[in-house]
Amino acid sequence: MTMGRKNNKSNINNNYNSQDSMAFAGTRTRFDDKDEELITQSSNPEDSGKAIAIQDESMGEPDVSFVEGDDEKTSADYYFDSYSHFGIHEEMLKDVVRTKTYQNVIYQNRFLFKDKIVLDVGAGTGILSLFCAKAGAAHVYAVECAHVANMAKEIVESNGYSNVITVLKGKIEEIELPVPKVDIIISEWMGYFLLFENMLKSVLYARDKWLVRDGIILPDKASLHLTAIEDAEYREDKIEFWNNVYGFKMDCIKKQAIMEPLVDTVDQNQIVTTCQLLKTMDISKMVSGDVSFTVPFKLVAERDDFIHALVAYFDVSFTKCHKFMGFSTGPRSRATHWKQTVLYLEDVLTICEGEAVTGNLTVAPNKKNPRDVDIMLKYSLTGRRCVVSRTQHYKMR
Numbered sequence: 001m002t003m004g005r006k007n008n009k010s011n012i013n014n015n016y017n018s019q020d021s022m023a024f025a026g027t028r029t030r031f032d033d034k035d036e037e038l039i040t041q042s043s044n045p046e047d048s049g050k051a052i053a054i055q056d057e058s059m060g061e062p063d064v065s066f067v068e069g070d071d072e073k074t075s076a077d078y079y080f081d082s083y084s085h086f087g088i089h090e091e092m093l094k095d096v097v098r099t100k101t102y103q104n105v106i107y108q109n110r111f112l113f114k115d116k117i118v119l120d121v122g123a124g125t126g127i128l129s130l131f132c133a134k135a136g137a138a139h140v141y142a143v144e145c146a147h148v149a150n151m152a153k154e155i156v157e158s159n160g161y162s163n164v165i166t167v168l169k170g171k172i173e174e175i176e177l178p179v180p181k182v183d184i185i186i187s188e189w190m191g192y193f194l195l196f197e198n199m200l201k202s203v204l205y206a207r208d209k210w211l212v213r214d215g216i217i218l219p220d221k222a223s224l225h226l227t228a229i230e231d232a233e234y235r236e237d238k239i240e241f242w243n244n245v246y247g248f249k250m251d252c253i254k255k256q257a258i259m260e261p262l263v264d265t266v267d268q269n270q271i272v273t274t275c276q277l278l279k280t281m282d283i284s285k286m287v288s289g290d291v292s293f294t295v296p297f298k299l300v301a302e303r304d305d306f307i308h309a310l311v312a313y314f315d316v317s318f319t320k321c322h323k324f325m326g327f328s329t330g331p332r333s334r335a336t337h338w339k340q341t342v343l344y345l346e347d348v349l350t351i352c353e354g355e356a357v358t359g360n361l362t363v364a365p366n367k368k369n370p371r372d373v374d375i376m377l378k379y380s381l382t383g384r385r386c387v388v389s390r391t392q393h394y395k396m397r
C-alpha cells in the first residue's frame, strides 16, 4: 500500500453527514483538521522498532543497533505496537468526521445506553468508553491490547469514571470479561479500504461470545463503493516514472508500484463514472468469512474522458439510532484520514459518455498475513474508441 500524493487535495464537504464527523489504521495518515493539511505518518511495521540509530558522540558516526528481543516479534506484535504511541491516537481523535460521529451517535441516543453494559473493543485512549459512560451506561468494559491501555486507565481515573469504566489490557480474544454478557458492543475497527488490518474479525469474535440476543453493535453497517477517475498527472508520477529513471528502465519496480493500492485523497472533479455500491456488511449478522467476496460492477461514464484508476471507499452507518447516522469516506464527502484507495489500471481507458467499464472485484485477507488484503480486479471496456479486457492483482500491505 502506498501513501500520499504530492498535491493533496482534501475535500471539506461531507454531504453524507451534516454533523461534524471524520477517522484512521495500522499505517494511518495524520489529518490536521485545522489547516486541512495531510501529513504522512509511517507506522509501517518495517519502519518501527526493528533498529534504532544511536549517536555516539565519541565515535562521530551513528551506530545502528538492533533492539534486544525484537527478533521474537511477529507481524501481529508490530501491528499492536503501532497503536502504543499516543501520536496515532492523536490523529484519530483529531479526525473530526470519525470522532464526532461516534460522539453524536452516543450523546444523541442516550436511550440506547442508559443503564446498559457496554463493551468497547479496541478502546485506545478510551474515548468511546468515556462517551458511553457520560451517556449513562451502567458499566463499560474497555478492552485494549496495546500499551495505550495504561494511559486509558489513567484517563478514566483522572476524569472520575473509574466506577463506571473498567479498562482491561489484552487481546479481546484472550481476556476474561467479569460479566457473562453485554448489551452493546462499540468499536472503531475500520481500516483503509475498510478491511485493511482485519480488526473486524475481533469485533465479530466479541459479538459471538458476549453480545446478548437482540444486543446492539455500533456501527452495524459498513459498505464498500467503487468509482473510476481521471488521474493522468499522478499516474505519470507514480507509475510511468519507472519507465525512464535517469535514462534507465526499472520495469520490475513499475510492476510492483501498480500492484500497490495508493491511499490518497481524490478530488471529486476527477470522478468520470457513476459510483457503485459493491458490498454492504451487516456487522450484527455477518460471519468472518464474509470479508472474502467477489462482486460484479458496472461503472457508466458521465462524460468523455480517460480513466486511469478505479477508486474504492467506504461508508459506515449506525442504523439503531433515533435518526439515521453515519459517515462516508468517499471523494464527495469531507476528507477523513482513511482518504480513498486508488487502484491504478495498466491500460488508460478512452471512454465516451454512456459507455461502461464492467468487471468483478475479488477481495480476501492475505493467507500469510490476514491483516493484509489481496484484491483481484477484472475489468473490460468495449467502447467506440477503446476495447480492453484485463485482470490485475493488488496487495494492500
Ligand SMILES: C[S@@+](CC[C@H](N)C(=O)[O-])C[C@H]1O[C@@H](n2cnc3c(N)ncnc32)[C@H](O)[C@@H]1O
Pocket (backbone or CB within 6 Å): 024, 025, 080, 083, 089, 092, 093, 121, 122, 123, 124, 125, 126, 127, 128, 143, 144, 145, 146, 148, 170, 171, 172, 173, 187, 188, 189, 190, 199, 202
Ligand atoms: C482504530 S483504533 C480505535 C481506538 C479508539 N477506540 C478510538 O476510537 O479512538 C483500534 C484500537 O483497537 C486495538 N485493537 C486492535 N485489535 C485488538 C484486539 N484484538 N484486542 C484488543 N484491542 C485491539 C488497537 O490497539 C487500537 O488501539
